[in-house]
Amino acid sequence: MIIDCHGHYTTSPRQHxxxxxxxxxxxxxxxxxxxxxxxxxxxxxxSIVNGQLKLQQERGTDLTIFSPRAAGxxxxxxxxxxxxxxATACNELIHRxxxxxxxxxxxxxMLPQTAGVSPRNCIAELERCVLQYGFVGCNLNPDPSxxxxxxxxxxxxxxxxxxxxxxxxxxPAMIHVSAACNPAFHTTGSHxxxxxxxxxxxxxxxxLFKNFPTLKFIIPHGGGAVPYHWGRFRGIAQDMKLPPLTxxxxxxxxxxxxVYHLPGQExxxxxxxxxxxxxxxxxxxxxxxxxxETGHHYDDTKRYIEELPLSPGDKARLYxxxxxxxxxxxxxxxxxxxxx
Ligand SMILES: [Zn+2]
Numbered sequence: 001m002i003i004d005c006h007g008h009y010t011t012s013p014r015q016h017x018x019x020x021x022x023x024x025x026x027x028x029x030x031x032x033x034x035x036x037x038x039x040x041x042x043x044x045x046x047s048i049v050n051g052q053l054k055l056q057q058e059r060g061t062d063l064t065i066f067s068p069r070a071a072g073x074x075x076x077x078x079x080x081x082x083x084x085x086x087a088t089a090c091n092e093l094i095h096r097x098x099x100x101x102x103x104x105x106x107x108x109x110m111l112p113q114t115a116g117v118s119p120r121n122c123i124a125e126l127e128r129c130v131l132q133y134g135f136v137g138c139n140l141n142p143d144p145s146x147x148x149x150x151x152x153x154x155x156x157x158x159x160x161x162x163x164x165x166x167x168x169x170x171x172p173a174m175i176h177v178s179a180a181c182n183p184a185f186h187t188t189g190s191h192x193x194x195x196x197x198x199x200x201x202x203x204x205x206x207x208l209f210k211n212f213p214t215l216k217f218i219i220p221h222g223g224g225a226v227p228y229h230w231g232r233f234r235g236i237a238q239d240m241k242l243p244p245l246t247x248x249x250x251x252x253x254x255x256x257x258x259v260y261h262l263p264g265q266e267x268x269x270x271x272x273x274x275x276x277x278x279x280x281x282x283x284x285x286x287x288x289x290x291x292x293e294t295g296h297h298y299d300d301t302k303r304y305i306e307e308l309p310l311s312p313g314d315k316a317r318l319y320x321x322x323x324x325x326x327x328x329x330x331x332x333x334x335x336x337x338x339x340x
Contacts, residue, residue, distance in 0.1 A: 002302065003323040003330075004056075006174065006220055006256050006280035007064035007105075011051035012093055013043040017072060020086060027078045036089055044096050053104055055283055059302055063334070065327065066094055067108035067139050070285075071187050073178035075113040076146030080121055087112035087125055095133040102337035106330065107135040108174065111162075115145040119162040126162070130169045134336060136327045137218075138166070140173035142199045147182030147191055154199055155206020163212050170328035172216035172254075175199040188286035196224025200253065204237060204245070209252040216252055216326050218278060222259035227271045246273070254326050256280035257318075260287055260298035262307055269308050278326060279305065279319045 015037035023033040052064060068090035075083060087110050094107045109129035111122035122138075129135040140162070143149050152158040154175070166173055177195035185191040196219050209215060219226065226233065234245055242248050254276050259265050268277065281301045291298050305318065324331050 001063065002061040002319045003063045003065065003279060004061050004281050004283075005065045005218065005278045005323050005327070006258055006282045007052060007066045008069045008282070008285055009047075009052075009066060009090075009094060009097065010069050010284050011047045012069065013039050013047055015039060016089070016093060017069075019089070020072065020074070023082055023086065024074075024077050027082050033082070033085065039093070039096075041096070041100065044093070045100060048097055048101060048105075051284055053101065056104060059281075059283075059300055061281075061302060062104070064105050065108055065136065065323070065330075066097060066105040067174075068094060068110040070110075070139060070176050071179040073110050073113075073139070073141060074146070075141050075144035075178055076115055076148075076181050078114075080112070080114045080117045083114045084112040084121075084125065091125070091129050091133065091135075094135075095129075098133070098337070106333055106337065107133055108137040108139060109133075109135050110139050111141070113141050113144040115148075115150055117144075119159050122162055123165045126165055126171075127169070130171055130329070134329075134333050135171070136329045136333055137171045138173050139176040140217075141178055142175055142195055142202070143177050145181075146178060147180035147185045149198070153202035153206070155202050155208045160211075163208075163215050167212055167215055170214075172218055172326050172328075174218040174220055174256075176220055192221055192286070193224040196221050197226055198224075200224065200226045200233070200249075203249055203253060204233060204242070205240070209249065213251070216254065216328075218254045218256055218326065220256045220258055220280070220282070222257060222264060222268050223255040223272070227255065227268045230271045250276050254278055254322070256282075257301050257305060258282040258299070259301065259304070261291070262304045265301070265304040265308060269310070274310075274314050274317060275322060277318055278322050 026033045091109045098105045098107045180187045180191035283299045287298045
């Protein structure tokens with residue numbers, strides 16, 4: 001079985017995102033948000049059958065761990081109330097997709113974060129999504145300010161109430177920023193990769209996993225700059241008299257394979273222990289074109305994995321076993337959804 005642990009609902013029916021624009025406009029003008037638009041089951045069906053499901057079938061993957069559009073989370077917009085209403089709407093749509101396509105999608109929620117507002121605020125929505133919808137994880141934005149990094153780093157106790165709930169529910173967090181509102185950053189080109197790299201470093205310099213030995217983070221986009229600069233991170237940890245990174249972080253930190261060329265995948269698999277790598281593509285997402293050098297979509301990451309010198313057992317861990325281990329509720333949820 002091939003589990004893609006990183007997919008967003010980037011093809012949601014148009015009125016969904018249109019409502020978000022109206023909601024934020026209303027907030028700016030001090031008006032109440034308009035009622036949420038009706039979205040029919042047929043519209044959801046069409047958006048998936050002609051989008052993610054089609055690509056799953058074409059590329060030969062089986063299941064996508066599916067969450068709301070990351071750039072659309074927009075935690076820097078509005079306030080805690082608008083974030084809560086938006087997260088509720090987005091997560092509900094994911095649940096409807098998973099209900100319609102229970103063999104192909106399992107849900108992960110976005111959190112109603114707001115810059116400067118305690119992550120404690122996210123607990124109720126996380127709990128609702130996991131316990132009522134059967135979601136198996138969440139996306140945690142380490143920078144709700146959208147490129148200004150105004151909140152404390154991930155190792156800070158500020159985040160602990162949320163971590164306590166993640167551990168209690170046995171769900172991991174994918175550390176995933178949203179859109180950049182700082183013009184110095186390009187959202188998917190630099191802000192995402194900066195977010196990944198910064199989050200890893202924040203974990204490295206903290207005692208987070210000493211305090212939460214079972215907390216699990218997935219650093220997406222191949223870990224940003226981390227695997228490429230593994231020697232630098234190891235050296236910094238050594239200078240700080242920290243344990244080796246394998247001991248200090250790799251029981252808790254995992255990387256996905258959203259790297260869009262073969263040399264990058266080769267490096268990832270060579271540097272990071274295989275037990276810490278989860279298959280993912282992030283389709284349909286940041287890079288939608290075809291690589292003229294290969295004739296295939298950049299984000300068809302399975303093609304690169306197939307070229308790595310891995311044993312069948314290694315491949316099975318990367319494609320399936322590691323995801324089932326990191327997403328502690330996944331196997332039970334799949335059984336419940338009647339597939340796999
Ligand atoms: Zn993503």
